[in-house]
Amino acid sequence: MPRQTERLPLASPTPGVARHLMVHRYGAPGGRPKVYIQASLHADEWPGLMAIHHLLPLLDAADAAGEIQGEIIVVPYANPLGMDARYGGGIVGRYAYDGSGNYNRDWADLAPLIAQRLNGPLSGEAEADVERVRGAIRAAVADLPSRTPMMELRRTLMGLSADADHVLDLHCDGEAELHLYANEARRETAMGLAEDLGIEVALLEEEAGGGAFDTAPVELWWRLKEHDVPGAERLPVACFGATVELRGKGDVSDELGARDAAGLLRFLARVGATTPAAADRAGPAPAATPVGYRLDAVDTLNAPVAGLACYLKPLGATVQAGEVVAVVIDPAAEPGAARTEVTTQQTGRLFAFNEHRLVQPGDRIAKVAGREPLSYRKLGALLED
Template sequence: MNVTEIVIEGDTPGIAWRLPILHFAGTKADAPKIYIQAALHAGELPGTALVHFLCERLRQAEAEGRILSDIVVVPHANPIGAAQSHFGEMQGRFDLGSRTNFNRDFPLISLRDRELLIENLDRYPAVDRLKRQLIHMALGADLVIDLHCDDESLQYAYIDEAFWPEAADLAAALKMDAVLLSDGESSAFEEAVSFAWKYEVPGEKKAKLPGKLSVTVELRGTRDVYPEMAKEDAAGLWRFLAARGAVQDDSVAPGGFSGPAVPLDNIEMIRAPQAGTVLFHRNIGERVAEGDLLATIITSPGMADGTIDVRAPQAGLIVTRVSDRLVRRRGDLMKIGSDRPSSVTRKPGTLED
């Protein structure tokens, strides 16, 4: 394993961040190149725990000559966000200076313009320099895995329809409970990567990208950071790498994915009609029927008419749930993966900011 680092100079005097990059050299020239990063939202740490144990396996495989692909691992992709704290709480999702989500506003370019990403970097603020260098590294790979987590959540992934159903092997290897099929219409990291591949020839869009993959994996919830869980997730990602020919492991047998694969238009975003204390009646992983009681919002504590019930607009699987119990008006409560499109019109792109 070779370790390098990218130094990102701050936008104010005396500040710099260091970004460690782990490299494993492959022995097979035609094996798919791999890029794995974790904690782009700096406080989302299940992925960092996963890659810690995955790298143990990779180092052993390297010593035994079983690394076939060039593999790049970024265990904590956002040192800028990790350094942000407000009243004792890390603020790792949004850049406090620009109020931009660290997983939005990645440059949308053609693959052939990849090197332009890192030209004249000094003209960009630190956050943009970080984003440009991350996506530059990713565009040198064939399989790109961006490890995130949700709030309270099942194991699931956002996968562009251009990679489905080929990417079902990743869903099976990581024992995902669901896959959300995205439309590739945002500037989030994994969709910026797929955009560059789709428009490798500017103006000519590819509908399918065989042999490629760029995916956001949601490793359950923010508090699901445990040693045995991380080791099992690392074993799952190892199985995927072995199945795709990135590492040699003859003991790996490919499995099948039996969970739902749901288009984003079929996701019911359950939101609080008013502010108040939320009392959940249903948990992640449960299937609900149309009209089922999902939550009660206490809007006026102690008053006879002080509650509002929130019910399921249609049947489906509860994929995520918010961990906060004091919710704002129109705040997110749940995502439910359903069999038919939601009646609420969705804009192209991501479900949330």
């Protein structure tokens, strides 16, 4: 059926201002697999906007050719609240002005809400139980509070995505190679997504923590057993969620957007949301070798002093534990004492930089993915400890 486009109204923050979400729907409502794709939940991250700009014509062509098999929901911009947050000419849409923090943290833990609505044991029949849980998911999300614009936005986005088979949240880093975050429980799907997009760095965790958007519809599938739901221990992990980091903030171009859109179309065919013919139109995947790294084996390098960050290695470089990756230059110090070296604890791949060059003590300035877990990493703390 032809694409359905909706404008979902959001609460007005002040008289004279109207907000809405744009939502594009392909396929039959309720069709499986259901895939949800959104961009710019962090509203200061724009490569995903360009990717979706190029994805929509590809999906329109697939739809016209009868190649849509499941339900595909695309939200080109997930955060009109943050996109309007400007200060001194810059967009600062990573954090909410209302004091509720990072837009991609502290999303609702749905498991206890779902457990209340299941009202009895599961049957042990996986397919039937998955559909029953999905019904409870929809009911739980509908009952989430929406008294503030932020709460309403969260409930709306979860209502579109929480019962999906696959959830892709398109982000970017400061300056970075392509990479993704996903759960170890769906490693095979994560590595397939990485292959389709030409991603070589796949960061996999057993428990992410932090309440990121893409984990909310995934972790509930094993958290139900923590809430005394009989039979929940036999549930499959029926949703795959990933945060896809489309390089760095400055990597916005038609060429890159078209490349990323083709990768997303290949993934949609991989999971059965389109026919293989749609992927054929996207062309072959880039020549890349995805590698899965444990999230607790990622070294985050922090600035020890204030100054100018100067990187001594390029993105993608292999570095050794103890190697100097960057220096921070204090412009007020005497030249002989102005350079403070920053070393890595990990042997692995240097895949991300801070886009800002004037840094403060404690600022994260680089990330290195390696093989050996690091003792300072904490389970469930993302990369923020």
